[in-house]
Amino acid sequence: MDRENPLGQFLRARRELVQPESVGLPAAGHRRVAGLRREEVAALAGVSTDYYVRLEQGRERHPSVQVVDALARALALEPDATAHVHELARPASGRRRPAARRERVSPNLLRMMEAWPHTPAVVLGRCLTVLAHNALGKALFDGHAYSGDLVRLVFLDRDARHFYPDWDRVAANTVAGLRAAAGADYDDPRLAEVVGELSIKSEAFRRLWARHDIRQKTHESKRFRHPLVGELTLHYESLTVNSAPGQQLVVYQAGQGSPSEEALSLLGSLTADPARLQRPRENAPDPEG
Template identity: 80%
Template sequence: MDSENLLGQFLRARRALVRPEDSGLPAGSRRRVAGLRREEVALLAGVSTDYYMRLEQGRERHPSAQVIDALARALGLDEEAAAHLHRLARPASGRRRPGTRRERVSPTLLRMMEGWHRTPAVVLGRCLTVLAHNTLGRALFDGHAHSGDLVRLVFLDPNAKEFYPDWERVAVNTVAGLRSAAGADYDDARLIETVGELSLNSEEFRRLWARHDIRRKTRETKRFRHPLVGELTLDYESLTVNSAPGQQLVVYQAVPGSPSEQALSLLGSLSADESAKAPWPSENASPSER
């Protein structure tokens, strides 16, 4: 994964997704590139074509905040993507280097989650690996080859498209969430390993990663086709864990009185006898030690 010119990569990817007509430009019939040309982005942003080309090529490293705002408008970026563009243009000094430091989950948070008997909950790390879960959270994702890693579950698990009826939407949001969680720190060893493996083994992941979509995991309604209890439609909220930057607490809930609530209750009953088993994904480590 090339991390030498992240700003240029992002600009190229995003201008390829903008249709000329959406920017008030003629589409034409002889376009050789997808999306906007460099000179068109420069025109819309009010900068010279030469200056914009230097930005894409990595030869200009210090664009002003005003230029970045203008580029965000020209590319039609939403607030989150525009903020990401600013981070790429001004990466934080002393960026964290690759390491193998283990991500730990607070024992207090673990106890809190275990008290939620009717609510699946998982704690995710920076690369969307499952660091911890309560009993119902484990039961929701259990039974897959990659139950402990939500990115690998989506793209590498043979049953992913059966488990997620809306797989394409889940895939888009998962990749966008992975980029958002990574921020501008593409030197992280786990991220390099994750992106490398998925790029080699999933054409769909490569296609979506190349789009440079940015979208935090916040809230959504998601459908599951669970092998034990069938269809589930659950709302989730993703909450940042202030005591552990980079971690997310994801809490799922069914609409009261709905068939999904009944199915979730059944899943809780079926999983009650399994709660004494060794925690996954590792049989030799507690969730807080992953």
């Protein structure tokens, strides 16, 4: 986890991913570090090297908004990552951490999802656990050891690479989405549990977590290889649940008239009983421990 010096660790990770030529610097010659040197980031951001070093080392933790914006430009950060680094730079006393409590889904939201029998829908919590789903949403992810936890499904389920034909992209987006959902609250015990377990059990997760990619789950096309109906290409939209900060409603649709629409309709007919909304079952243990 990144509790001790989150801003410094973020800056260093992102600096090491930037190729010099992508920001107009020569790449020729021997470079002892991956990505940019500290002095190069400092020059691009218009701050002294000493000041930037203090930021990475955690001796300076709260740069001004102007400095953060300059660093974001120097590191070519995307909007989600820029918003994240601003959050990391804020004093801890200025952050509002919600009281720890069980995540519950609004009955009104459950009823709305239940009224979509032909549209898979799931509600995700802050750590991308499935808090609720409608019948077709359950059917889409059913049959895995970790059907109720999308992060563990990607990295710990032994059939994940078969279920997700584009596994590398899904894995990268899942970790970036987990960081975005967690925000700057690295003290969240649920997040610590997820990151701790996956860092031990999955080398791929460790590598992707160390990149500090930040990307909100918004909309995307995703391919699935479902055990009952074969390959599906579904488009999803992720919507913030304003009545429950940290929750996301994710709705999937197939292209009109596409083979995936026919497959989704078949999946619905195969799993139409029961049609009421169901809670996810407890995750089965990983056979590999």
